[in-house]
Amino acid sequence: MIGIFIFTHGELCSILRREAERLTGNRQQVDCLCMSQAEPIDTLIERVEQAIRQVDCGQGVIAFIDVAGGTPWNVIGHLKEKKGMRIRRISGAGIPVIIKALQDRGEHQDLDPWADELIQYAAQHVLGD
Secondary structure, eight states, rough: OOOEEEEETTTTHHHHHHHHHHOOOOSSEEEEEOOOOOOOOHHHHHHHHHHHHHHHHHHSSEESSHHHHHHHHHHHHHHHHHHOOOOOESSOHHHHHHHHHHHHHHGGOOOOHHHHHHHHHEEEEHOOO
């Protein structure tokens, strides 16, 4: 099963995980990490790497991140590049796409096509009026 990791600035990731699981039920291989501005970057990278390894059972991890280009995005990019971890990043983390990921995860075994599908789903569900 593909792991799911939610990584954001502040407490947003805890709220996203709690509400998504409230609506879909508790899930295995799901974790989140809230970034603190005061935490040294090396410590943060170690904590993120450890958390991702906990949810990765060999098929990779989808990482939901609040802002592309921010520290969470860059930390995940560092782990992909320097540690060779199989992670796909999706920015603009929101409840609809996280719920979709939790509900549909068992149907997907290949990280890249599923990540592409989730990115497309997320783009279709950002609406304005």
